[in-house]
Amino acid sequence: MLQCIHTTIQFGGLTAVRDLNLKVDDGEIVGLIGPNGAGKTTAFNMITGVYKPTSGGIFWDDTDIVKLKPHQITELGLARTFQNIRLFDEMSVLENVMVAGNLRAHFSVFESVLHLPGYRQRAQKVKEHALDLLEQVNLKKHAYDSATSLPYGEQRRLEIVRALATRPKLLLLDEPAAGMNPQESEELMVFIKKIRNDFGISILLIEHHMQVVMGICDRMYVLEYGNTIAEGTPKEISSNQKVIDAYLGTENEFFDGDAEGGDA
Numbered sequence: 036m037l038q039c040i041h042t043t044i045q046f047g048g049l050t051a052v053r054d055l056n057l058k059v060d061d062g063e064i065v066g067l068i069g070p071n072g073a074g075k076t077t078a079f080n081m082i083t084g085v086y087k088p089t090s091g092g093i094f095w096d097d098t099d100i101v102k103l104k105p106h107q108i109t110e111l112g113l114a115r116t117f118q119n120i121r122l123f124d125e126m127s128v129l130e131n132v133m134v135a136g137n138l139r140a141h142f143s144v145f146e147s148v149l150h151l152p153g154y155r156q157r158a159q160k161v162k163e164h165a166l167d168l169l170e171q172v173n174l175k176k177h178a179y180d181s182a183t184s185l186p187y188g189e190q191r192r193l194e195i196v197r198a199l200a201t202r203p204k205l206l207l208l209d210e211p212a213a214g215m216n217p218q219e220s221e222e223l224m225v226f227i228k229k230i231r232n233d234f235g236i237s238i239l240l241i242e243h244h245m246q247v248v249m250g251i252c253d254r255m256y257v258l259e260y261g262n263t264i265a266e267g268t269p270k271e272i273s274s275n276q277k278v279i280d281a282y283l284g285t286e287n288e289f290f291d292g293d294a295e296g297g298d299a
Contacts, residue, residue: 112204
């Protein structure tokens with residue numbers, strides 16, 4: 036589905052990501068890990084059109100998306116969340132999801148201003164779709180509450196649901212477990228697997244919480260100083276000496292040897 040081929044980006048004399056070769060296949064959960072400053076979020080920003088690579092290609096179903104704008108990439112079927120929660124504070128839970136759903140509604144300015152029948156019909160479908168999504172993730176009971184009134188873990192889930200409202204084929208999650216306690220992290224693992232299975236989408240995620248990323252990913256890539264130093268299954272990554280030295284610390288600190296990635 037997604038391929039980054041020799042993708043590199045430079046900011047002045049600094050190479051933030053060098054020669055990234057990454058792929059995500061249909062139905063996979065793929066992890067992107069590495070120390071702070073390794074270039075993970077920069078890679079996400081290139082994939083989603085925020086940054087343009089200095090060299091190399093990014094392909095979505097064989098279409099080069101390097102020159103596309105972020106909203107055009109989203110329309111193709113790639114959606115993302117952010118490291119810091121970015122909900123619309125003044126809107127309700129439902130309205131936050133509806134905003135994203137409007138991407139597929141294709142309202143004209145004329146219809147929107149005059150509230151013509153076609154506008155009202157499409158707006159109602161957006162609302163119904165948003166309510167269906169909230170029901171699937173057990174947030175419908177909060178539909179008319181302020182988004183910021185939700186507990187932290189549910190705000191994280193809401194941000195993911197908002198991305199799902201764009202009807203993506205690939206969901207990019209930037210540190211979804213950030214700030215979560217152990218129980219919330221466990222619930223997040225179940226939630227991400229449920230999304231993959233229920234919506235039939237692929238997931239690419241950045242995560243520092245090793246129990247989460249080792250427990251749900253089918254494959255993983257490891258970045259260090261913008262370079263890819265390893266790729267493989269969670270079991271292969273956990274025993275890779277380069278990764279242990281650069282990031283994990285000790286071989287068994289985050290991995291018990293029994294997990295098998297996405298099926299753990």
